[in-house]
Amino acid sequence: MSTVSLESALDHLIQQGQAEIDLPEPRLVERALARNEGILTKSGAFAATTGAYTGRSPKDKFIVDEPAIRDDIDWGTVNTPVEKDIFSTLYRKVIHYLGQQNNLFVTHGYAGKDRHYRLPLKIVNEYAWHNLFARQLFIRPEDGENPEDEDGFTIISAPGFKADPEVDGTRSEVFVHISFEEKVVLIGGTEYAGEMKKSIFSVMNHLLPAQEVLPMHCSANTGVEGDVALFFGLSGTGKTTLSADPKRYLIGDDEHGWSENGIFNIEGGCYAKCINLSKEKEPDIYDAIRFGAVLENVVVDEKSRLPDYDDSFLTENTRAAYPLDHIDNMLPQGKGGHPSSIIFLTADAFGVLPPISKLTKEQAMYHFLSGYTSKLAGTERGITEPEATFSSCFGAPFLPRHASVYAEMLGEKIDTHESNVFLVNTGWAGGGYGVSERIDLAHTRAMVQAALEGELNQVETLEDPVFGLHVPTRCPGVPDHVLQQREAWNDLEAYDQKARELASKFRQNFERFSHVPKHIREAGPLL
Numbered sequence: 001m002s003t004v005s006l007e008s009a010l011d012h013l014i015q016q017g018q019a020e021i022d023l024p025e026p027r028l029v030e031r032a033l034a035r036n037e038g039i040l041t042k043s044g045a046f047a048a049t050t051g052a053y054t055g056r057s058p059k060d061k062f063i064v065d066e067p068a069i070r071d072d073i074d075w076g077t078v079n080t081p082v083e084k085d086i087f088s089t090l091y092r093k094v095i096h097y098l099g100q101q102n103n104l105f106v107t108h109g110y111a112g113k114d115r116h117y118r119l120p121l122k123i124v125n126e127y128a129w130h131n132l133f134a135r136q137l138f139i140r141p142e143d144g145e146n147p148e149d150e151d152g153f154t155i156i157s158a159p160g161f162k163a164d165p166e167v168d169g170t171r172s173e174v175f176v177h178i179s180f181e182e183k184v185v186l187i188g189g190t191e192y193a194g195e196m197k198k199s200i201f202s203v204m205n206h207l208l209p210a211q212e213v214l215p216m217h218c219s220a221n222t223g224v225e226g227d228v229a230l231f232f233g234l235s236g237t238g239k240t241t242l243s244a245d246p247k248r249y250l251i252g253d254d255e256h257g258w259s260e261n262g263i264f265n266i267e268g269g270c271y272a273k274c275i276n277l278s279k280e281k282e283p284d285i286y287d288a289i290r291f292g293a294v295l296e297n298v299v300v301d302e303k304s305r306l307p308d309y310d311d312s313f314l315t316e317n318t319r320a321a322y323p324l325d326h327i328d329n330m331l332p333q334g335k336g337g338h339p340s341s342i343i344f345l346t347a348d349a350f351g352v353l354p355p356i357s358k359l360t361k362e363q364a365m366y367h368f369l370s371g372y373t374s375k376l377a378g379t380e381r382g383i384t385e386p387e388a389t390f391s392s393c394f395g396a397p398f399l400p401r402h403a404s405v406y407a408e409m410l411g412e413k414i415d416t417h418e419s420n421v422f423l424v425n426t427g428w429a430g431g432g433y434g435v436s437e438r439i440d441l442a443h444t445r446a447m448v449q450a451a452l453e454g455e456l457n458q459v460e461t462l463e464d465p466v467f468g469l470h471v472p473t474r475c476p477g478v479p480d481h482v483l484q485q486r487e488a489w490n491d492l493e494a495y496d497q498k499a500r501e502l503a504s505k506f507r508q509n510f511e512r513f514s515h516v517p518k519h520i521r522e523a524g525p526l527l
Contacts (some may be wrong), residue, residue, distance in 0.1 A: 005315070009095050009125065009184075012155070019124070025132060025292040028105070032128040041304045043290030045320070047298055048129045052189040054297050054315035056198060057174045057190055058397050062087075066129065070232040072206070074402040083364060086169040087177050091186055093168075093507050097161045098126065099277040105131035108147040109138035111200050113334035114264035117213055117257060119204060120152025123196065130157055133193040133294050136199070136323045139268035139334075153183045153203060161188040165273040171331035178202060193296060194319065197271060200397060201255050204266055206400040214258040214409040217395030219243030220265070222288035228263055228336040229452050230256070232394040233345030234373045235317075238426040240272045241441075242345070242448055244284040247333040250324070258413055259340075265334035269323045274298065275316055277309040281441060284386050288326035295320055338417040341452050348427035349386035353500040354485050355439055355478075356447040358461060363522035364421040365411045368393055369403055369513055370506060370524070374427060386433045388502060390509045404516055422451045430488035434500065439482075446477030466499045467524050 013019065023031070029046055032038055051456060062082035063073060073079050098104055105125045112118030123134040134155070142149055163172040174189035176199060201217070208215040215498065219231040219239050223444045226376040228251070233239040240253055253272065270286050274295070279286040289307075296319040297368035299311035308320070324330045344367050355517030359367060371391040392403035399406065414421065426444055430436040450456050461470040463486070472483055481487050503525035510524055 007154075010098075010154070013095070013099050013104065014106055014124070018099070018101070019106045021106045022108060023105065023131070025135065028128050028132040028135065029291075031103075031105070032132065035128060037127055037129045040305065041295065041300055041307050043289055045289045045295050045307075045508070046129060046132065047295040047300050049297050049314060050193070051313065052282070053190040053192045055175065055192060055317045056397070057172070057192075058196060060171055060174040060189075061176040061199075062178070063400065064177060064181070066179065066181040067156070068447075069180045069206070069400075069499040070228065075398050077417065078397055079400055080511065082177060083169070084179075087179055087186065090163065090168055090170075090175060090177065090188070091184070094156060094158050094161050094186060094188055098124070098156075098158055098439070101126060101160075107131050109134070109140055109267050110147060111138060111204055111232075112257060112264060113139060113255065113266070114259060114261065116261075117208060117211055117264070119200070119207065120150035121146035121155065121175055121200065122148065122152065123155045123280040126158045126160055127191070129294060130159075130193050131197070132292075134136065134196055135323050136292065136294065136321050137197050137269040137271060139246075139269055151183075153185060153186045153200065155187070155200065157196055159186040159191040160190065162204060163189055176287065180206065180240055192323070193294070194271065197267070201266065202398045202400060204255070204257070205395075205398050208257050209401060210239075210403055212260070214406060214413060215266070216256045217254065217393065217398060218259060219253050219337070220256050220263050220455065221245060221248040221332060222251055222336045223248050223452065226337055227452070228339040228340070229341040229343060230263070230339045231343045231345060232368070232370065234389070234391055234394055235273060237345035237347045237373050238441075238444065239345055240270065240285065240424075241282055242343070242445065244282065244327065246284065246329060249329050250327050251331050251334060251336050252324070262337040263339060266325075268334075269321060270327070272320045273317065273323075274309050274320045275312055275318050277320075284327055288322045289320050290322075290326065293320055293326065337420050339411075340417075342419050342421045343448060343451065344368070344421065344423045346373045346423065346427065348372075348425045349433035350388070350502045351428035351436055351489075351496050352485060352495060352502055353423070353425040353427070353467065354464060354469055354471045355443065355483060356424050356451065356456075356512045357464065357471045358456065359391035359421040359422070359423055359469070360523065361411060361414050362519050363468070364414060365407050365520050366510070366523040367423055368410055369407050369516070369520075370509060372397065372506065374433070379441070388505045389498065405511065420451070420457065422456075424451075425447060429482070429485060430490070442484055443478045447475050450475050450477070466503050466525055468523070514521060
């Protein structure tokens with residue numbers, strides 16, 4: 001059976017009444033509850049658990065090896081090829097499996113707020129709560145719009161279908177296959193809803209550069225005067241927290257494109273990590289978790305139905321998915337001008353990077369390609385002490401093309417639009433993880449605010465002797481001694497040793513970018 005006929009078979013399932021199409025949130029919640037897919041919390045949010053898979057399965061993600069895209073993909077451990085025949089056979093089996101289910105759930109939407117670059121989507125789900133998740137995370141059609149009439153991608157998610165590696169050519173029972181020629185994302189064996197969101201981000205990371213648009217794994221907001229800021233950072237660095245600023249309007253939480261017209265959100269919702277979430281520290285996120293929102297793997301008290309955001313029994317990767325309109329100060333159009341400020345966030349558990357520093361364009365490209373943060377003890381099996389981790393462009397798992405493609409585009413845009421770039425450490429000060437305290441969130445907020453308002457542009461800076469970073473000597477709302485990381489350590493020799501150790505890790509990681517221009521390679525640590 002050809003892929004065309006497989007697509008027809010899928011459409012036949014939908015048209016013969018086996019699918020409930022474009023249900024609004026109340027009906028999807030009702031269907032999910034009736035099917036025992038989860039429970040309601042006290043705030044009205046729907047809470048579900050995802051079984052054995054509480055995060056993405058990166059080793060089970062494959063790109064179908066097809067002539068049209070073969071030369072554009074950076075093949076390797078992130079972008080692993082799968083043969084077209086294996087994909088087609090799995091596609092056929094999944095369609096057959098879905099045909100045996102009592103109900104399917106279908107919703108339509110878009111990826112990309114800018115109409116010039118948006119991608120139409122059809123999402124087909126086995127679970128009602130997955131369809132609710134997709135409805136909240138992707139952009140909903142407006143009146144008169146029908147993504148079905150446009151040439152887009154189809155997501156098919158069948159958690160109940162488990163692959164047989166010996167028969168199906170997969171690595172495990174889980175598979176996430178992306179076919180660019182057939183425009184299909186095929187997901188099976190996992191209940192983790194985030195696979196849908198991140199797969200489409202990978203698709204956009206391939207499609208947008210061909211349209212001269214830079215796709216970015218970042219948050220974005222704008223001030224009352226229209227100044228746009230971007231926040232890049234890996235999980236746990238504070239990207240969602242710092243971009244949800246009550247004094248600024250949120251453009252988006254996680255995925256954006258930067259075109260000749262400016263910034264646009266790729267999504268219609270937020271997918272916030274909510275371990276240790278509190279109303280006091282993150283009121284916008286806390287209040288957004290109400291009816292229509294989805295909680296993933298959050299422990300909920302059976303009697304009171306109150307979520308316990310501090311409980312990591314199921315996973316550290318607890319999540320909340322909610323539409324952008326659950327945030328009071330969101331920007332409905334999801335678009336803004338060219339960014340005047342770009343913030344790279346890192347949670348340095350070694351406690352040596354400055355709390356804030358200003359970067360040259362070359363340093364910006366170096367740190368963008370590096371994408372540094374720390375993994376902490378206890379967050380992953382086998383990690384007993386902090387580890388340096390590097391993720392190119394702050395989103396390596398989602399980059400089909402070589403990282404240098406995105407870095408070159410960023411450098412060109414920084415040049416063209418004269419954007420200021422800052423590196424902000426939201427990690428530890430005065431010592432490393434387990435020895436000292438994390439940098440005070442109030443101080444971090446004050447530093448970010450000063451950067452966005454241009455208050456650091458004329459401030460005297462000191463050059464960090466190891467990393468070459470330009471560290472402000474003053475910042476409104478922050479004691480001067482807080483800005484100089486080395487001064488916060490009681491044992492200066494220990495600081496110097498840790499700084500050299502981290503600098504060495506940066507340089508070792510950057511060896512894989514030997515092809516980038518010399519002035520970029522030399523913008524890193526000065527060892």
